Amino acid sequence: MVLFGVTGDLSRKKVMPAIYDLANRGLLPAGFSLVGFARRDWADEDFAQIVHDSVRQHSRTEFREEVWRQLAEGFRFVPGDFDDDAAFGNLRRTIEELDESRGTQGNHAFYLAIPPTFFGAVAAQLKEHGLARPEPGQWRRVVVEKPFGHDLASARALNDILGEVFESGSIFRIDHYLGKETVQNILAMRFANNLFEPVWNGNYVDHVQITMAEDVGIGGRAGYYDGVGAARDVIQNHLMQLMALVAMEEPTSFDAESLRVEKLKVLASVVLPKRLDLHTARGQYTAGWAGGEQVIGFCEEEGIGKTSATETYAAVKLGIDTRRWAGVPFYLRTGKRLGRRVTEVAIVFKKAPHQPFSATSTEELGNNAIVIRVQPDEGMTIRFGSKVPGTAMEIRDVNMDFAYGSSFTEASPEAYERLILDVLLGDPPLFPRHEEVELSWQILDPILDHWAKKGRPDAYPSGGWGPTSADAMLARDGRVWRRP
Amino acid sequence: MIELTETNAAGIAAAFVRSRTQAGSPAMGMVMTLVIVVDEDAAHDALRAARLAAREHPARVLAVILGDARGRARVNAQVAIGDDWTGENAMIRLHGEVVKHPESVVLPLLLPDSPVTVWWPTDAPSDPAADPLGALAQRRITDAAAATKSKTKALQTQCASYTKGNTDLAWTRITPWRALLAAALDQQPLKVRRASVTGERISPSADLLAAWLNDRLRVPVDRRNSAGPGITEVVLDTAEGPIRIARTDGRLASFSSPDRPDRPVALRRRDLPDLLAEELRHLDEDDVYQATAKRLLKREQKA
Incomplete structure (x- = not known):
């Protein structure tokens, strides 16, 4: 595997530790080698040291010297710029040497942990130096991270650049959310059980809330975040994918192609509300207290302009025009500096059509709900009414909880581990294809255009649950956001 | 931990x-x-x-x-x-x-x-x-x-x-008193002319009980002081004679009503966990408490 951008956060915090963890679990093929490429004057040993440090700091499994030594034998480093022909010539020789000495047999994955503006340069270089086309019996794969563009046009341009060099089946777009155990469990839960399918439709479901909340601000990501915003950063990819998995019909099999077909059908049936001003909301966090700490507002963050119109909170209402979901709104929301870090999908059911109990008995009874928690403490909660102990008949909501991670294994594989493994195995069911990426942009673009014309987002206090406009947006439909 | x-x-x-x-x-x-x-x-x-x-x-x-x-x-x-x-x-x-x-x-x-x-x-x-x-x-x-x-x-x-x-x-504390008094009038639906609540000088529960009786029965209710503990006596005055619940030791009350023999009733002062558990049973609005609170304020203004 060739890793571009070894000095970045993503490489050090996620990719390198995940590679080690995979090796430690015995899941990497023998002879797995890692080539780093960056504009640094390093020798192989320096690179190994960087990986070593990041593994020691961020790996999830125990550090074992023997695993490390075996893994580190396959480390190489190639210094150079993305426009440096000599460096790519060097890279080619290094890879060929590895094919010989480590037996990688011409199977190469290129991990582009670099800003998308460089994709073109790198792809062209790989093509020019004959690194992108496999010989028969070999494979070449390229891995890219989000953002996959910033609107439909740019997503298409990006795809063209990569598509010119690599076959579409060998382009892996990493959306680390989709590697989460729970996301896969959505499929298992929906299609392996008989219990949920009968109620998984508009006859019983009132609405669906998909939330990804972060308690942190933008931190050091000002350069990336400003001008991008919450909707592009999160809704376009993570939340749309979650929605597709929750809403899709049963695939004919669990392979990549069948899943993709079903996800595409959902995304293609998405309809936007007519009045975007009433059914979307956006906000920007302001200074305040969050989690017991004093924090600054978005516009005071380093590298952000005082009058930035970038949203840090976004909520949209989407409809899915299919027989299963017609009339069931899907509310997607995401934001930074909210109450706590949580990602979940809540399927909220309609109230029972008739209650044989008195109104006071059921005063405290809400809607039944199935909540799929994606992070943290992955699992599922079912919410239903139960009698409160005592002489009076009072019915109140209670939870039945299932925690995924610790119920099955001590620590389920981290998202990146699974995704890297899937790249090596060439098994892409969880990777969004470019058609999905483009459809998501097609859904989001009108909303982004609408917002762009409307000035600055609403302010919301740090540490809460977003702007009041978001609450008003649900109140218009007679609903409220869950406190996640 | x-x-x-x-x-x-x-x-x-x-x-x-x-x-x-x-x-x-x-x-x-x-x-x-x-x-x-x-x-x-x-x-x-x-x-x-x-x-x-x-x-x-x-x-x-x-x-x-x-x-x-x-x-x-x-x-x-x-x-x-x-x-x-x-x-x-x-x-x-x-x-x-x-x-x-x-x-x-x-x-x-x-x-x-x-x-x-x-x-x-x-x-x-x-x-x-x-x-x-x-x-x-x-x-x-x-x-x-x-x-x-x-x-x-x-x-x-x-x-x-x-x-x-x-x-x-203070309101939760008088639930058993209220239950007992309500039951007394259910069993003997007599017309109450006047009532009194006796308890410690500073006893929010006694004040609330008086306000509650006042609000429900629409009759004058006196609030009298005693050495306690807590509420010591409640009397409902009717034409047939008084309905009285007296509790001097904070544990056992004696319940007397017209034409009936006196009966002992367990009416223990309730401890905190008990009160809290009861309170957590109800999360809906307490209309009776609302009315009583309103009445209490009116009574204070008059006094």
Whole structure:
């Protein structure tokens, strides 16, 4: 595997530790080698040291010297710029040497942990130096991270650049959310059980809330975040994918192609509300207290302009025009500096059509709900009414909880581990294809255009649950956001 | 128990998950979050009451101890699960400026989508619903009888700031009295001409009971003083003779009514866990308490 951008956060915090963890679990093929490429004057040993440090700091499994030594034998480093022909010539020789000495047999994955503006340069270089086309019996794969563009046009341009060099089946777009155990469990839960399918439709479901909340601000990501915003950063990819998995019909099999077909059908049936001003909301966090700490507002963050119109909170209402979901709104929301870090999908059911109990008995009874928690403490909660102990008949909501991670294994594989493994195995069911990426942009673009014309987002206090406009947006439909 | 110093809400939340996993059961079966706002001295008793009440209502109990508001903001916490607790509990000590923003620590720790109850075991804010922590809750429990400052006015203050979701343990204390009196009139539907409630001079429960009788029966109700403990006697005066419940020792009452023999009734003064557990059973609006609180204020104005 060739890793571009070894000095970045993503490489050090996620990719390198995940590679080690995979090796430690015995899941990497023998002879797995890692080539780093960056504009640094390093020798192989320096690179190994960087990986070593990041593994020691961020790996999830125990550090074992023997695993490390075996893994580190396959480390190489190639210094150079993305426009440096000599460096790519060097890279080619290094890879060929590895094919010989480590037996990688011409199977190469290129991990582009670099800003998308460089994709073109790198792809062209790989093509020019004959690194992108496999010989028969070999494979070449390229891995890219989000953002996959910033609107439909740019997503298409990006795809063209990569598509010119690599076959579409060998382009892996990493959306680390989709590697989460729970996301896969959505499929298992929906299609392996008989219990949920009968109620998984508009006859019983009132609405669906998909939330990804972060308690942190933008931190050091000002350069990336400003001008991008919450909707592009999160809704376009993570939340749309979650929605597709929750809403899709049963695939004919669990392979990549069948899943993709079903996800595409959902995304293609998405309809936007007519009045975007009433059914979307956006906000920007302001200074305040969050989690017991004093924090600054978005516009005071380093590298952000005082009058930035970038949203840090976004909520949209989407409809899915299919027989299963017609009339069931899907509310997607995401934001930074909210109450706590949580990602979940809540399927909220309609109230029972008739209650044989008195109104006071059921005063405290809400809607039944199935909540799929994606992070943290992955699992599922079912919410239903139960009698409160005592002489009076009072019915109140209670939870039945299932925690995924610790119920099955001590620590389920981290998202990146699974995704890297899937790249090596060439098994892409969880990777969004470019058609999905483009459809998501097609859904989001009108909303982004609408917002762009409307000035600055609403302010919301740090540490809460977003702007009041978001609450008003649900109140218009007679609903409220869950406190996640 | 996990001890955290200089932490934040995320740190406490992580400690909850960690201790759940350690306890062997990562799943949560809790039905509500109970926030206790208390000072260091009263914390022990309050937590004991919460622990016993949690047997009936598995809850995440967050005891918030507000320290000195001067100086650098610090959040320290002790997180524990098990050890005779049905739910989870955290003792959160705040110091420095964060004392003025306790809701920022508590909000991230509320259980998803479940009811929140705030309980002030001793002194309560004069308007609990406007309090930053009180505003997070559906149910706000005060205890006028346990107030340490301006004892005589504590109940009036709470009645004056009554809003949906507020309640006072002084009210919970008289539930058995009310049940007994209501039953007495159910069995013998006599016309009450006048009533009296006798109890300690400072007894919010006696005041509430008098206000309740006044409001329900629409007859004059006298409030008389005795040495206690608590409420010692209630008399409903009818043309056929008095209906009387007298309890001098705080345990056993004697119940007498016209043309019936006197009967002993167990009417023990209730302890805190019992009161709290009862209060947590109801999260909907208490219309009778609302009317009684209103009546109490009217009576005070006249007096």
